[in-house]
Amino acid sequence: MDTTVADTLIGTTIDGRYRITGRVARGGMATVYRATDERLERTVALKIIHPSQATNVHFVDRFTDEAKTIARLTHPNVVAVYDQGRHQGLPYLVMEFVQGRTLRDLLAQRTRLSPVEALAILEQMLAAIAAAHRAGLVHRDVKPENVLVAEAPSGGTADLVDAVVKVADFGLARAIEASTVDDTGQLMATVAYVAPELVQNGQADARTDVYSAGIVLFEMLTGRVPYDGAEPIEVAWQHVDNDVPVPSSIVPGLPAILDRLVARATRRDPGSRPTDAGGLLTEVQTARDGLGVAHAEAATAMMRPVPGVPGSTDATRIVPAIPSADATALVPAVPAGTYQSSHRPSWARLPEQGNSRNAPYRQVAAPPVGGGGFFSDRRRLVLTSLVAVMAVVVLGSAWWVTMGRYTEAPTLLTMSQDQATQLAKQQGFDILVGESKFDLNEPIVPKGSVLEQSPGPQEKIVKGDKITVILSLGPEVHAVPELEGQELTFAKAQLESLKLVVKQGKGLYSDTAPEGVVLSTDPKAGTELKPGDTVTLVLSKGKAPITIPDLVGENVNNARTILAQRGLKAAEQSQESNEPADTVLAQSPKAGTGVEKNAQVTLTVSKGPAQITLPDVTNQPCTQAAAALQQLGVQVQTNGDPNQTTRQMNPGPGSQVAPQSVVQLVCFF
Template sequence: MDTTVADTLIGTTIDGRYRITGRVARGGMATVYRATDERLERTVALKIIHPSQATNVHFVDRFTDEAKTIARLTHPNVVAVYDQGRHQGLPYLVMEFVQGRTLRDLLSQRTRLSPVEALAILEQMLAAIAAAHRAGLVHRDVKPENVLVAEAPSGGVSDLVDAVVKVADFGLARAIEASTVDDSGQLMATVAYVAPELVQNGHADARTDVYSAGIVLFEMLTGRVPYDGNEPIEVAWQHVDNDVPAPSSIVRGLPTVLDRLVARATRRDAGSRPTDAGAFLTEVQTTRDGLGVTHVDTALLRQVPGAPGTSDATRIVPAIPSADATALVPPVPAGTAYQASHRPSWARLPEQGGRTPTGPHRRAPEPAGGLSGFFDDRRRVVLTVLIAVMAVVVLGSTWWVTLGRYTETPRLLTMSQDQAAAYAKQEGFELILGDGKYSETVAKGSVLEQNPGPQDKIVKGDNITVILSLGPEVHPVPELEGQELAFAKAQLDSLKLKFKQGKGQYSDTAPEGVVLSTDPKAGTELRPGETVTLVLSKGRAPITIPDVVGQNINDARRQLTERGLQVVENSTESDKPADEVIAVSPKAGTGVEKDTQVTLTISKGPAQIVLQDVTNQPCQQAAAALQAQGVQVQMTGDPNATARQMNPGPGTPVPPQSIVQLVCFL
């Protein structure tokens, strides 16, 4: 377990069910944890995508879709997917936990494997990949890191012939196919096994996996990959420009039949390889059965049962270095422990049911007698007939495996979905829809790609996967307001849109670096390569407007000018005292820049009342008239007399509730 750094997820429970107990491995795209399913009380592997990938909408959608497909792929040599979900926004998969180690770990420990061990592992690898091919899946990243060698029921993985092999990460490579090199060297590890067609045009089908499996076989036999270089692109193009060397040119004494097997799988022309993992598996099984009898090159296979009646149950055949291992090894009787038919039932592939190894067998000497010549002649005739029959069977089987069961794939390109389905059904094939792709030339809903391609070999009655055109590629500008710059850039990158940073603006609510707006606005449809301008927050402005409401205009003006702000004054009538600030804009507490205009609204005081002339009126009547105007009245003299004088005088403007004196006398 990797404990070099603290991991906050260890000890937590995901989705109320999966309790993480330790970290198993960390890769460029995800981290794998060991967890306990507390509902079913079993150990599982939990793969959580890194946060850097979670912002890639296409990656997350593809990852989720592929996970659903893999979950339906049930096979003893495929790492099962049990569940999927999200934790804190990060997608995760719950998978079968395989007790063992990767093929990469085994090769790091042992450098290389014996031929029989290598073929035993390859058989189970191909059985898993063939199941995926039948389901319309292409692995795209077959390599030792994705091959798990589980402990045998007897314990351990030392007996590789009987170990259970499981293949992992189906579909993940397709989800990250646009990713670049990561810090762990993931791409460098992958280009060592990449097929030429992937390098040249990015096309991948079942034959791509066959090529990668052939490179894995080469590495198991020789302890190294065929090509190396300082840069990943340099290694990748060697697959395009060169034929994979024969394993026996690196490891002296390897049987030439293995050279032919590697050469078949790693042809640069995809059409010259086995059509899928199932076809390659048939060739591997045939080679392995023959190899188990005629080629003995390891300590395991040198344990040959002794002759009946001897005290030793096993005798050791010494290994003698030679360019031709076949000439040095005596025939091995049927029934030895390493034969495919004697593998434990849990580790035996279905195709190995009752098949017996082929190869030369010694014939016991005939008893002496006068009729021996006659019987010898008769046996020769019988043997000749048997050989002829076997030759016919072999030729017929070979024809059926290589040619007879195949036909040409019909051309479905540019047809509509309905037309393609009808035509495929008419020709005896079923149509499977893959993920659509954008196209500038093929109409939306029409067939853009097909796998196998037109006139490629295909098993009669098999499935044809078609990719429909999504039409010209356009993407709506996403809603980015309130998002951080890094997330906004990732969103635009995932939509193949460019971005530029516009002039920033101060904001009292958005932190610095957060998107305030976009140009064009969210929802506007753009073509790939078009540009979106992001207006970012500069954070809060440096000057805060003070609260001057209720202060005298002179005090308010002084406070604002001291802060480097420009004051604009507006006056209005108010019940507040004259020259009192009754409003400020922008509001107090707002952040602004230097020289920003701040508008102050100043009270002119209440509205003035113009006194009417009430002189020469009875005092009581005159007082009532003034009070009706909103002023107070004080009378001097005889209140029952006539108002002769008023102070202030008639026509004088006075504030409401001002005091007016009336002088009354006859």
């Protein structure tokens, strides 16, 4: 217990209930204390957030929400959350107190673990994480510091195969992620265990935890993490750029099945990993059974013919009886302390393993010493028979573990999903459909058909097990996104995430779009392109330097002068109007528009009102002629007798006059 530095919380009682008795550990985000729940009279662990985090509203809210979710997660391998609250403004969690050590402490003491111990710990870790994945939670920070190894039923943590493992800090990483980034904008994570996708784009799902669990297995087997570097960012990017080495390259002699297990869990492409912790758990259980075969073979070696012993060419080697009347002969099964499949907790056994728990040694009654003749022969015959039966059982078990329960996976590649499902069911398998992927190779597997399968065609698989298939999305194509109005940085990131090449085209002035904003793309939005195709971005240069003045209502001569003074050119078009002739009626572009020097401004100029063509009204009654002219919009002045006939008109017939002009009529007999 770390009590080297004085801690003002030790000895205090929080919320009148939790009396803090000591400090267990201090991390980057919180400190863990040992406390007594005085209401229920039990020891608990109390995790209280550091003051530096309490001022971050986003962190506190997310921390509280995650605590409520984790509290509903009930599993024997998950550190239970009992309560949450605040003390002097600092959020805290009340959790199950686990008597034991962290996996980090064990690795610091022992450097590395045996394969059987490593798989035993990993199996319980994955059981906990799988329960979280089923509940929709992603841990995001799987590492030895968050794995607690409780004391085994036999006492202590020496027998790691029987120890109880519990996983802590579900959801805390997500709360940190929601509020904390470093100077480069990257998520603060434990870089030795961080998945490539978390480094590249900050995205995490169940497969991210699978990757971290694979790194933890690598460290348990080898005593080191796969990557090292002077700076954390260097380590993080090694996960992106390199495949995790196989453990046997560090520790020669490790079984190949462990190399395959680490490789499966730590593939850089998330789609190539087990879909969640439950999928990896199944593979770990199979690997543990595979390791058990080696011990079964060691036991049968005691019954093979021994060179130089009479009759050994066709006889079974017999273990001498212990000289005691009540003694029993010990037949080696699996050495004490090594793994048997029945040692696995009942919640983690495969269906073939049953519910019985076998003892490390089996006992066979031995005949009394001193008998001779018939009884000696009979004793030898009985013992030989028993050993032979044991040999059959051991060999049969070895056959079942290594061959009998396995069959070959069918070939489902390039089949449609329905065809693959039908064939798998015919052969006794279920189909799990993983996340679909684009086909990057030729020939292209049609969209909706099986692109990958795990286990692969003709690979060993347990009879009745599940086969995971990845369906093809066809050739990789991406639609050009709608980027109009977006800033260059965002638009470029969007296109590069789709593996498209970005080219910057000639900029254009815009009165509405600020400088640097995308005006258009070539090709247009929605066009489907292959990775490596180019998209040209046309960006705004902002508003043009010269603003067009308002010229409407000005005399055209004045308008020409104003435009020339601003370095602009005038173009004119005429239009009849009631406005006086040479008046500017309209302009294009409109007033206030930004343009470059020497830009052309088109002016619409009035020709004045439309002219009226006078008809010939001579020789018509004077009153009738006057009415006809007035209807055309001119004024009429009558000279002479208005009751007589029109003999003359001024202006004459066919003349064009402006509206309301005066036309004189001369009327007489």
